[in-house]
Amino acid sequence: MRGDRLVSILLLLQSHGQMTAKALSERLEVSERTIYRDMDALSGTEIPVVAERGKNGGWSLLEDYQTDLTGLKESEIRALFVSPSSQLLDDLGLTRTSEEARNKLIASLPSIYRENAKDVWNRIHIDTSSWRKQKEKIASFEVIKEAIWKEQKLGITYQRADGKTDDRIVEPLGLVAKGDLWYLVASKENGDIRNYRASRILSADSLAEAFVRPQGFDLAQYWTSSTLSFIKRLPSYEVKVEVSPLALSRLTFTGRFARVLEMGDRNKENWIPVTLSFDTEDEAKGYILGFADQVRVIEPKNLRQKILEMAEAAVAFHR
Numbered sequence: 074m075r076g077d078r079l080v081s082i083l084l085l086l087q088s089h090g091q092m093t094a095k096a097l098s099e100r101l102e103v104s105e106r107t108i109y110r111d112m113d114a115l116s117g118t119e120i121p122v123v124a125e126r127g128k129n130g131g132w133s134l135l136e137d138y139q140t141d142l143t144g145l146k147e148s149e150i151r152a153l154f155v156s157p158s159s160q161l162l163d164d165l166g167l168t169r170t171s172e173e174a175r176n177k178l179i180a181s182l183p184s185i186y187r188e189n190a191k192d193v194w195n196r197i198h199i200d201t202s203s204w205r206k207q208k209e210k211i212a213s214f215e216v217i218k219e220a221i222w223k224e225q226k227l228g229i230t231y232q233r234a235d236g237k238t239d240d241r242i243v244e245p246l247g248l249v250a251k252g253d254l255w256y257l258v259a260s261k262e263n264g265d266i267r268n269y270r271a272s273r274i275l276s277a278d279s280l281a282e283a284f285v286r287p288q289g290f291d292l293a294q295y296w297t298s299s300t301l302s303f304i305k306r307l308p309s310y311e312v313k314v315e316v317s318p319l320a321l322s323r324l325t326f327t328g329r330f331a332r333v334l335e336m337g338d339r340n341k342e343n344w345i346p347v348t349l350s351f352d353t354e355d356e357a358k359g360y361i362l363g364f365a366d367q368v369r370v371i372e373p374k375n376l377r378q379k380i381l382e383m384a385e386a387a388v389a390f391h392r
Contacts, residue, residue: 078103079111083120083134091125091133129288153178154193158201161250164211165218202253209254213277217257221245226280227259232273243269244284247292258292260284268299310351312361313372315344320367324349331360346371358383 078101085092085100092100094108101108112132115122121135154175162168179190202208211217213229220227227245232238243259246266250256255271266287311334316324324333330352337346351357354376361368362380370377 079115082108082111082115086122086132086134091131093131097132150190151193154190156194156198158199158250160200160202160208160253164214164250164255165248201250209272211255211271212275214255214271216277216279217245217271217274218248220277220279221247223279224283224286226282226284227277228280229269229277230275231269232275238275242280243267244286246286246290249292249296258295260287266295308352310354310357312349312351312357312370312376314347314349314361314368314370315340316347316364317344317367320364321345323364330356344369354379 081101082097085097094105094112097108098105112122112124122132123135124130124132157171159168162171179187217227219225225245227243228240229243230238230240242262243257244261245257245259247258248255248271249258249268257269257271257274258266259269260266264287318339324331324347332350333347334350335348339345349357349360351360357376358380361370361376362383370380
């Protein structure tokens with residue numbers, strides 16, 4: 074167990090350059106005291122780990138030191154060769170590069186593992202695209218990607234959710250794929266970090282002006298935190314309904330955003346009580362009306378009247 078942890082420390086230091094004992098302990102889920110003991114053990118094997126004190130200090134390996142680690146476990150080989158999303162790789166222009174890298178990695182494996190690695194491609198395939206949704210076009214994707222790599226400021230014209238547009242100067246920190254949608258994570262001039270849906274960036278121009286990335290910024294950690302914060306701010310409108318057995322399986326396959334919070338036992342009529350959550354009342358009305366006589370509202374009672382009025386208006390309109 075300790076041997077695996079020492080190898081993990083070496084890989085982390087090679088990847089990140091420098092890490093604090095606290096950061097290493099959080100990554101490896103051990104105490105900081107354990108990390109200090111591990112560093113002593115590494116030093117005892119003549120591996121050049123060095124500690125730098127101070128506010129910006131931490132542990133690192135001497136410059137140019139690299140370790141050649143062999144003996145990959147079977148599960149680790151599988152993890153390396155799980156196929157990434159071909160659509161996202163294509164968006165980034167990395168499809169061919171990814172295939173070449175995997176072929177080189179296979180060639181470097183012992184022969185006993187090569188066929189196992191190739192089998193992973195034929196057993197697991199990841200497709201992040203939706204069934205019918207049209208792929209969003211991103212007007213200045215190449216400009217955005219280049220600015221991220223070169224750490225250059227961008228001048229963008231952004232279309233907000235209300236349809237209005239405004240011009241902004243941002244410092245692009247990274248791209249995040251959420252499903253098949255791309256988001257630009259960028260810092261504003263006042264230092265606030267924001268997410269921009271890439272398809273709403275109507276134009277982007279590199280300003281050829283460099284910026285300094287925030288020290289210690291971690292894109293994955295930021296996105297996780299941002300996502301949790303976004304979910305907490307989402308509005309919620311709960312509705313209690315009874316659902317016909319014929320419609321039960323369709324509840325979450327209507328193409329609308331409804332969440333099933335609770336499902337009870339069948340009543341005397343063989344209908345099932347269900348608690349649903351929507352973002353707004355309007356979403357709830359359209360969703361429930363789409364089920365016609367297969368879903369009936371129990372609470373809130375005023376919602377039943379509003380759905381009835383919608384149905385009457387639809388009948389009158391189509392007569």
